[in-house]
Amino acid sequence: MRYDYAVVGGGIVGLATAHALSERHPGAAILLLEKEDGPARHQTGRNSGVIHSGIYYAPGSLKARLCAAGVRSMIQFCQEHGVRYEQCGKVIVATEPAELPLLERLHGRGLQNGLRVQRLSGEEVREYEPHVQALAGLRVPSTGIVNYRHVSAVLTMLARSRGTDVRFGTRVTRLRPTAQGYDIGTTAGDFAARVLVNCAGLHSDRVARLAGTDPQSRIVPFRGEYYELREDRRHLVRGLIYPVPNPDFPFLGVHFTRMIDGSVHAGPNAVLALRREGYRKSDVNLRDLREVLADPGFRALARRHLREGAQEMLRSWSRPLFVRSLQRLIPEVRAEDLVPCAAGVRAQALTPDGRLVDDFLLVDGPNALHVCNAPSPAATSSLEIGRAVAARVPAASRPVLIAPHRQGVSA
Missing domain, CATH: 3.30.9 (D-Amino Acid Oxidase; Chain A, domain 2)
Structure with a gap:
């Protein structure tokens, strides 16, 4: 069977991308390939479950923009689908005098990124976290916690309910560009798709090269x-306690x-x-x-x-x-x-x-898009990353070479 879109990778970014493609292109034939026997077995299922606020990231970067929007999207998704979450907030604390200027710089970055950030004295830090010893701190109330495996399980269910062909236990072994898109060899047989989306996480660079694209990383x-x-x-x-990075x-x-x-x-x-x-x-x-x-x-x-x-x-x-x-x-x-x-x-x-690479890295290929750097806060940002990817790839009904963007941070 020929698919319109093939997504490689069944972590939360791959699942969110398949979800966004099905929303943007109703009726499209979508294939999701994952080498493990279930979703979210690597970065997604082994992180600390934090819904990050976006305070750390350079203003204007993909991480800053998609994380800030991702907090809202993730909380709305959890509310709509009954996934347990909590917005408990976090404190970032300075424990040495040399960290105070860095803390102040972080406060300014948070404000630039449109966040509510509260300065705290050492005494005020202890009102939130009585056992912490600090000179000063910041409180970021939008930070939360969730189990991203549960989010991924819901995304898997939604994908299948919309007709996405989700294939677990299917490792990609060959990617051959063709005039119609890609021939895809796997451990479970061969597939064909007009457009390829690579969300393979720890193996994303290898998948890009397998498809004939150099991610330059x-x-x-x-x-x-x-x-x-x-x-x-x-x-x-009580909640989340971070040092000044x-x-x-x-x-x-x-x-x-x-x-x-x-x-x-x-x-x-x-x-x-x-x-x-x-x-x-x-x-x-x-x-x-x-x-x-x-x-x-x-x-x-x-x-x-x-x-x-x-x-x-x-x-x-x-x-x-x-x-x-x-x-x-x-x-x-x-x-x-x-x-x-x-x-x-x-x-x-x-x-x-x-x-x-300190930002999400999106690399274009012929009728393909490769997500080649999506560490934290990718889980928080996953629904927004999926939407950005779905907006950037071509309509599968008319496969064309994607016009090259500057590799890296454009979306």
């Missing part, structure tokens, strides 16, 4: 390791997150995974590892962030160091309060010159 997997607070110590955290490092730092089920997670750190789906320290894939270590961009990145990278590695192997990071926020936390829990892997795009 490579996915580097960073594992985020978490601990969970023992049940009798959950009272130490390092402006030169693309991660938010170790923080506390109350999950929608009431548990409290502490983390993540950010260490190079030795496999694209390397959720354990012992997970190694020689192909994945060779690609990263041979990449000039990664070597440049490693030299530039040698100190931060070494600290993350040490914290990965040393519980006392991990605990010390947490104690900067809540001094009462002890090593015996923590239990290891499931890790996640962030699919981070890296340019050949060693720059970590």
Whole structure:
């Protein structure tokens, strides 16, 4: 059967894209291919479940615009479909004098992005989080929590109810451009589609190259390791507690997150995974590892962030160091309060010159669109990313080469 649109990837971005395509093109034949036996098995199902506000992202960027809109879309979606969520807000706290200017800069960025952001003194921080020790803080009330696996399950149900052919357990092995679109080889047989949309997350760069498009970036997997607070110590955290992020490092730092089920997670750190789906320290894939270590961009990145990278590695192997990071926020936390829990892997795009791509990356190909960088806050922004992608790809009834955009941040 020939489809109008084929979406590769059954994480929340792929599912939201299929959802948006079915809304924008009623009656279109849509195929969704996912190599795992169900939805949301990687980045989507292994993140901290935060509905991000958009405070961190450069004003005018895709992340800033789609995240701010995504908060509203995600909450509306949860309300309409009975998915449990909570807008609990979060505090971002400065624990050292050197962090105060960075906190003030973050406050200004939040205002530029149209957010309600409240300055807090150290005493006011403790009104929200009594066990936190801080000099000052910011409160962002729009931040929330949800289980994105539940959101993905609803998106899967909606896709099927609208006629989308959802194929789990189907790995893409071949993509051949044709005059009519693409011939798609998979482990479950061959398909054809007029337009290809690549939402393959950790493998998005490889899928793009398989389709004949150079994304001018490579996915580097960073594992985020978490601990969970023992049940009798959950009272130490009411909501979400974040440090002031390092402006030169693309991660938010170790923080506390109350999950929608009431548990409290502490983390993540950010260490190079030795496999694209390397959720354990012992997970190694020689192909994945060779690609990263041979990449000039990664070597440049490693030299530039040698100190931060070494600290993350040490914290990965040393519980006392991990605990010390947490104690900067809540001094009462002890090593015996923590239990290891499931890790996640962030699919981070890296340019050949060693720059970590700090925005969502959309790359055009012939009758195709490749989502080649969609780490956090992609889950929050997923419904809006899906709409942006659906608006950008051509109508499948008249396949034409997509006019090239500047690769990267245009939508």
